Amino acid sequence: MATGKVLETGLSVIYDPPNEAPIAEYSLFVVIRFTNWNGTEGVFWPQDLLRHDCDRARILTWGYDSHVTKGYESANKNNVFAHAKNLLANLKRDRPEGRPIIFVAHSLGGILVKEVLRRSNESTQDIVVDIVRSTSAVVFLGTPHRGSSKAADIGQAFRQAASTLLRVDSNAAILRALGADSPELELGRESFIVLWRKYKFSVKTFQESKPMAGVNVSILNELVVSKESSSLDDPEENAETIEADHRMMCKFYGAEDPSYIQVSGELKGFVNSILRKYQSRRREAEVDMLGHAGNCYAAPESSYSSIGILLVYIPQLIKAVEYYGDGVSTIDSMKVYENVFIDSQMLLMTSLDMFEKCCRRLVRNLPDTQVHRLIDFHKGWSDPQLQAQLHQQLGEDSAKFIVTIKQTKKRIELLQRKLKLRADFEESFNTWSRVGSEFNLHKYTEVIDQIHQGVQRICTFMPEEVDPIVIQGHQSFPRDLNYWLDIQTHTYRLFNAISSIWPRDCAYHTHHAKLRLNIPTEDREEQEAPKVNVSFAMDKRVSLTQHYPRGWRDVKVIFSQAPRVNIFKKEVRFSPTSITIDPLQAPNKCASERKIENICTMLEENHQIKCLGLLHSEGWHYHIHDPTNYARNLTPLGDILSSHNITTRQRRTLALTLASGVLQLYDTPWLRDNWTLYDIYIDSSQGVDYLYVLRMFDECSLQQHLPGRRPSALDCVRNRTLFALGVALLELTYGAPLSAQKTEEDLNDALTPHRIVWRLTKKIEHDELPQFARAVFKCIHPDAEGFEFSLANQGFRRRFFQEVVLPLKNDYDELPRIRC
Incomplete structure (x- = not known):
């Protein structure tokens, strides 16, 4: 009253x-x-x-x-x-x-x-x-x-x-x-x-x-x-x-x-x-009670209904694991567990992606509206007619399928209890209680592995039309995670090695070098030595009308740890812990010990051998392999954007390549932090399949890339390199530079670009696929790792890989392949 x-x-x-x-x-x-x-x-x-x-x-x-x-x-x-x-x-x-x-x-x-x-x-x-x-x-x-x-x-x-x-x-x-x-x-x-x-x-x-x-x-x-x-x-x-x-x-x-x-x-x-x-919650509780009571008629319906429950529960688990990870990142004594939580979250995301794809295959013959209701809204799985169709479609495997679904659901509920989640899978703990005295990481990761294995078994019951390459790709790709997280260390050292032996007073060459941006692939062998593709300009000079060198010597640079030399003085050396390939065991091994003393001299020689020699930097050898001369016609990607219509396939390829390039080149002289599409080049003879960054190794150019004071207008940007990537993805989506997207509401001051970016970040949610739009949002508004927004922080780097690179790769992988 x-x-x-x-x-x-x-x-x-x-x-x-x-x-x-x-x-x-x-x-x-x-x-x-x-x-x-x-x-x-x-x-x-x-x-x-x-x-x-x-x-x-x-x-x-x-x-x-x-x-x-x-x-x-x-x-x-x-x-x-x-x-x-x-x-x-x-x-x-x-x-x-x-x-x-x-x-x-x-x-x-x-x-x-x-x-x-x-x-x-x-x-x-x-x-x-x-x-x-x-x-x-x-x-x-x-x-x-x-x-x-x-x-x-x-x-x-x-x-x-x-x-x-x-x-x-x-x-x-x-x-x-x-x-x-x-x-x-x-x-x-x-x-x-x-x-x-x-x-x-x-x-x-x-x-x-x-x-x-x-x-x-x-x-x-x-x-x-x-x-x-x-x-x-x-x-x-x-x-x-x-x-x-x-x-x-x-x-x-x-x-x-x-x-x-x-x-x-x-x-x-x-x-x-x-x-x-x-x-709805009351009805679900009643259904569960009937199932536990052993009602033989309700059992198969409840089991198939569990498909929709898993589609709801797995995202909630991902959120809860992220919540735990955020908690340990703020406690010094717990930071050792931070990466484990991130890896667990990625494994659950992979499981969810696999499970959604399998569910879509299972209901592929239904009307689009019904599929949308089943997969995206998780509703309708208890429909009797659908139950009968699924039972008929799975045939002899239906009983095994039901058992596997039940087992996976039980493991999810077990993890729910271990994480102390409420009945609706929401967190009932705060930042401090979620990592209490009974913390035992092993019991969490073990259950998460079992959930992933359960999803893998569920996928084996799908019809033969399921593309195994798609599923295996999501399983095997995280295997290369550490390689991609640590590749930047090598590109930084390679730049220093090239700079140190390319004489400034040389008048023979233009001193240009370009590095190709590679995208993560699953065809790399597990013990294969890391490598990048670099090209050195062969031109004596560049004309005013030419702008960029045309003659190039393309090489592969293969990394290997230098043999350790016994010395009397103890010395501390820092090197990537994840890339520790024995050069004698790697498939692309190179045992050459010939050192390159001068880049210009190397370019003048007409080598017919496989390895031209090696560059040495901080305990690592960078072998120069497979020299081939090519004529290249370089064009900034920004010019291509304004003069060509970019297809969906090209846009997906460019987006993944740019994101991978950021992972390879952040905080290195190869790529400035506030880069634009005019810092990225393509070869017009190759199309957009390969992107390059171009550097000139002379005193003037090197001085321009020394650290300096950042403009105050960008103080609100959490990470300038990622912000630049987000801008590039928006420009690719709308086929025009950021300045061309300006409206009267964006005003005309130092913050105008940021207003445009914020508006387009909202707009892209309705113009693009959800995971692509989410990747753009995470570039513009990344989440902190502890109190850091720096890619130098391994946890933040993992977040970027997980929330940006991986979704863009999923979009790329889902494109139909062109067969020659």
């Missing part, structure tokens, strides 16, 4: 459903109000109207009007962010854990809600984290989320809304005390998008459509909060307008008010969604 009284400030319970309403324990409205919400007829709609339309939900309001207009001192003690802290404490104290929450907020109340969710997510107390985890929906009414063409930043948009609500003439002291200049404004805006994606709650935006005359908001007769400012700029927020100004958009005269019908319709939809999820 309602309390009958609404407090001016703080939390008020205005409606409690009767005990017999089953949903009463599963939904909660928290209505955030700044001013008196009484409408023109004295209607307080959360109490007078909403309780009748949503009678199975508990309704609370939080008032934060306080004494903000009575002076600077009181305002300073009760700004928006202080209220957020108080509301969080109230919800922690008065709300049962696990109860879904729907927030409704007008104007600055939306900023308060975003701050509550941010603080909840960052808390180390699980009961506080449960608030953001249980958030089901957020409804914004005229909330200023960001700046606009009229209000340069979010702080200015905040001031405009506050001036209107307070009915003051933008008093600077009061507005500053409210939090208008607080850095938490921008922090809340950025974190909300991340939390929205992470916890997958619903968001609805209502915008004002009428201006307010007589209010000191820049220019009279303008919207207090513009549509640009009140929008999160995301299609999932489903924004629409209310026929009212900023003050009246939250005040309704009755149930027939068109504006109330709009708002209440959305709220009823959210409550019904919560009810459907609750009923």
